[in-house]
Amino acid sequence: MSTMSLLSYCYNPVQILTNLKHTRMKLNSTFFFLLLSIISIFSSTASAAPLLSTDESISKENPFTAKASLIRYWNKQISNNLPKPDFLLSKASPLSAVKTAFFSKLAASKTLDSHLSSFCSAANLFCIHSKHTPKKDDNSHFAFYSNKHFSSYGASRVSGDDSFKNYSAGLNFASASFASYSRSSTDHKEGFSSYAKDANVAGSNFSSYAAGTTGGSGVFDSYASTVNVPDLRFASYNSDNNNHKLTFTSYVDDTNSGNEAFISYGKKGNAGPLEFTNYGTTSNVIGSTFTGYSESGNAANNSFKGYSSDANNPSNNFKAYGIGVNGGTDSFSSYRDGANAGADTFLSYGKNSNLEKSSFLNYGKTFNQGTDTFREYGKGSHNQLTGFKVYGLNTTFKDYARKGVTFSQYTRPSSSSNAFVKKVAGKSENKRGFSGKFFREYMLREGKVMRMPDIRDKMPVRSFLPRVISSKLPFSSDGLIELKQVFGATDNSSMEGVLVNALAECERASSPGETKRCVGSVEDMIDFATSVLGHNVVVRTTTNVNGSKKNVMIGKIKAVNGGKATISVSCHQSLYPYLLYYCHSVPKVRVYMADILDVDTKAKINDGLAICHEDTSAWSPGHGAFVALGSSPGNIEICHWIFENDMSWTTAD
Numbered sequence: 001m002s003t004m005s006l007l008s009y010c011y012n013p014v015q016i017l018t019n020l021k022h023t024r025m026k027l028n029s030t031f032f033f034l035l036l037s038i039i040s041i042f043s044s045t046a047s048a049a050p051l052l053s054t055d056e057s058i059s060k061e062n063p064f065t066a067k068a069s070l071i072r073y074w075n076k077q078i079s080n081n082l083p084k085p086d087f088l089l090s091k092a093s094p095l096s097a098v099k100t101a102f103f104s105k106l107a108a109s110k111t112l113d114s115h116l117s118s119f120c121s122a123a124n125l126f127c128i129h130s131k132h133t134p135k136k137d138d139n140s141h142f143a144f145y146s147n148k149h150f151s152s153y154g155a156s157r158v159s160g161d162d163s164f165k166n167y168s169a170g171l172n173f174a175s176a177s178f179a180s181y182s183r184s185s186t187d188h189k190e191g192f193s194s195y196a197k198d199a200n201v202a203g204s205n206f207s208s209y210a211a212g213t214t215g216g217s218g219v220f221d222s223y224a225s226t227v228n229v230p231d232l233r234f235a236s237y238n239s240d241n242n243n244h245k246l247t248f249t250s251y252v253d254d255t256n257s258g259n260e261a262f263i264s265y266g267k268k269g270n271a272g273p274l275e276f277t278n279y280g281t282t283s284n285v286i287g288s289t290f291t292g293y294s295e296s297g298n299a300a301n302n303s304f305k306g307y308s309s310d311a312n313n314p315s316n317n318f319k320a321y322g323i324g325v326n327g328g329t330d331s332f333s334s335y336r337d338g339a340n341a342g343a344d345t346f347l348s349y350g351k352n353s354n355l356e357k358s359s360f361l362n363y364g365k366t367f368n369q370g371t372d373t374f375r376e377y378g379k380g381s382h383n384q385l386t387g388f389k390v391y392g393l394n395t396t397f398k399d400y401a402r403k404g405v406t407f408s409q410y411t412r413p414s415s416s417s418n419a420f421v422k423k424v425a426g427k428s429e430n431k432r433g434f435s436g437k438f439f440r441e442y443m444l445r446e447g448k449v450m451r452m453p454d455i456r457d458k459m460p461v462r463s464f465l466p467r468v469i470s471s472k473l474p475f476s477s478d479g480l481i482e483l484k485q486v487f488g489a490t491d492n493s494s495m496e497g498v499l500v501n502a503l504a505e506c507e508r509a510s511s512p513g514e515t516k517r518c519v520g521s522v523e524d525m526i527d528f529a530t531s532v533l534g535h536n537v538v539v540r541t542t543t544n545v546n547g548s549k550k551n552v553m554i555g556k557i558k559a560v561n562g563g564k565a566t567i568s569v570s571c572h573q574s575l576y577p578y579l580l581y582y583c584h585s586v587p588k589v590r591v592y593m594a595d596i597l598d599v600d601t602k603a604k605i606n607d608g609l610a611i612c613h614e615d616t617s618a619w620s621p622g623h624g625a626f627v628a629l630g631s632s633p634g635n636i637e638i639c640h641w642i643f644e645n646d647m648s649w650t651t652a653d
Contacts, residue, residue, distance in 0.1 A: 040278045066100070070092050077530055078537060079535040085541075092521065093463050095466060103123070105470065124462055127488070128488070151179045158185070161187070164191065181209045190219070193222060196230075203493075230260065261291070276303065289316075302329070309449075315343050352415070367570075440636065452552045464521045465520055477507060502518075514584050516585070517583055518574065529583070539649045545644050547605040547606050557593070573645060573646065588614045609641065615637075
């Protein structure tokens with residue numbers, strides 16, 4: 001083999017390392033390791049070299065890096081000579097050629113999990129690793145503390161006060177377990193303030209927490225708020241207690257997806273007040289399960305106020321809730337008020353109870369009808385009193401204990417849902433959580449002062465995987481078992497939830513007129529964008545996060561493609577171990593680049609990318625844009641900013 005042929009062959013180092021045994025080259029071991037060393041040197045020096053975005057930079061970029069390979073692919077697929085997008089190219093895998101070949105071989109042999117820790121670290125992935133903490137029994141205040149496991153902490157304590165403040169805040173994965181915490185204690189107080197706030201995945205397991213306690217209290221304030229995927233479990237929490245008060249305030253507010261499970265919560269308790277205030281407010285697709293909640297309790301006092309209000313499609317399942325209780329009181333006030341759809345199931349709620357009182361006030365007043373099912377509600381109970389006042393639509397009652405039940409101002413099917421949408425639309429944007437997120441096209445003018453939403457990317461920092469590795473990993477629900485093995489996800493774990501949620505979103509049917517694809521590499525993203533728009537394309541994003549959550553002034557504006565309505569391809573991040581984008585075609589849009597100015601100094605602080613959807617006729621009447629702006633599908637256009645690390649592809653001007 002000539003020197004030129006050898007250099008040409010070495011241009012693809014992954015191929016030479018993975019397929020060397022299939023070639024006819026007769027190399028002794030000394031030559032092989034010499035070649036390997038040369039590739040390693042090239043790869044290691046590449047990490048220090050800056051990525052340039054001109055054709056001239058290709059010769060300066062190490063040809064063996066993923067970035068250099070991506071630049072070559074870009075030149076092959078994109079027909080224009082516009083500057084290459086550094087913000088996108090920088091997301092290429094940091095793996096060297098040698099490590100790429102090594103992990104590719106492991107992926108092919110399905111043994112990648114044997115080197116999971118080094119793989120996650122080297123490839124810049126989002127992986128979950130547990131940390132453990134030994135038992136501890138002294139008084140403590142935990143501030144800025146994270147990812148610990150407490151076993152028998154505070155057991156049999158008399159009085160005392162433990163607080164968890166800013167616990168696991170802002171982490172990729174916030175994990176904690178409390179086993180037998182404060183068990184059999186007396187007048188012991190526990191406070192959880194700003195627990196796991198702004199985390200990506202928040203997993204907490206409270207097992208036999210505060211069981212057998214007397215007096216005292218537990219307070220959960222701003223618990224797991226603004227989390228992407230909460231996964232919270234309360235098993236035998238507060239069971240066999242005597243007047244141990246629990247308060248959940250601002251619990252899982254503004255979260256995205258996720259689940260909470262309350263199993264045998266407050267079982268056999270005595271007079272333990274349980275309060276849920278602003279639980280799951282403005283959350284997105286949150287699910288809660290209450291099994292055996294307050295079972296066989298005595299004089300329990302449970303209140304749900306503002307539970308799942310203003311949320312998107314919340315799902316709550318009450319199974320055997322309050323079964324066999326004596327003299328309990330349950331109050332549901334403004335439960336699921338102003339939410340979009342949603343579903344609640346009450347199975348054997350209050351069954352075989354005595355003197356159980358339930359009050360549903362302003363319950364289920366959603367826009368876009370939700371669904372409530374009551375089965376064996378209060379069946380076999382004695383002297384039960386249940387009142388429904390101003391209750392929502394679409395409810396099914398089966399085997400219901402009709403005696404002692406009153407209905408007042410129960411919404412009838414003839415009521416107009418559009419009227420309710422208008423009522424909700426009149427609410428404060430801040431309350432609905434859509435402040436500044438949506439605006440009208442006429443508002444995008446020079447000199448206009450407007451509110452910029454929180455455009456910060458709250459996903460964990462990750463990189464794409466090289467195609468040679470990702471192509472060897474399954475990406476479908478059918479391959480979930482193998483995926484769980486690769487990324488160390490156990491059954492019912494938070495990582496399993498991450499995998500399942502991403503796959504479900506990527507596998508769902510396309511909306512009418514939508515073309516979509518999930519991509520795990522820049523090459524895949526280029527392929528999808530060019531398949532929709534052709535090869536003369538450009539990709540843009542908002543430059544930085546300056547101005548986020550503040551009033552800003554709009555400076556000079558440039559209309560992309562001359563301001564004509566066009567098709568774009570929008571790409572949004574999904575939470576997954578490696579960088580994954582959900583890309584889809586968006587027809588009939590106008591795209592604008594706008595200078596973002598500081599209101600006081602008028603200095604330019606950002607380049608904002610805005611997209612305006614001209615046809616909203618297929619949108620849901622309960623979409624947050626109509627809630628914020630006060631209109632309905634098809635009647636107005638809707639504009640929004642492209643957030644940090646999201647992007648929009650269009651044809652080049």
